[in-house]
């Protein structure tokens with residue numbers, strides 16, 4: 001969830017009006033990965049919610065996903081289309097996630113937790129095969145599936161994803 005979406009949800013929650021009373025007296029409890037809580041705090045601060053009323057609990061996944069060995073001698077071609085229809089193509093190394101491969105090259109894709117928890121990196125696979133590496137299991141996904149790019153590894157030579 002990005003800042004804009006969180007702000008929209010907050011406004012909907014309070015029927016579109018953040019009165020002085022709401023901003024001063026609403027108790028807010030955050031429990032999420034650190035980066036997501038940081039984003040939420042920024043949005044809450046920007047909207048002028050009282051800092052004293054924001055409580056948080058640090059959420060850390062029990063175990064990290066096993067990391068794969070990166071092999072720069074093998075690449076996969078990735079095509080992503082943004083919700084606005086902008087198409088970006090890039091290559092990633094075997095063994096790196098689609099998200100990390102994009103970020104390494106300065107390509108801005110959505111994410112927050114990078115651990116498969118927050119779902120802010122989800123994209124729909126329209127071509128190719130990926131492996132989604134959860135802590136307890138690895139799932140193979142193909143066209144039609146929603147996939148976490150932060151824990152998603154390309155299996156086929158080409159993978160095409162659409163952000164919805």
Ligand code: FES
Pocket residue numbers: 110111112113114115116117118119120121122148149150151
């Ligand atoms: S960035 Fe959170 S699930 Fe992928």
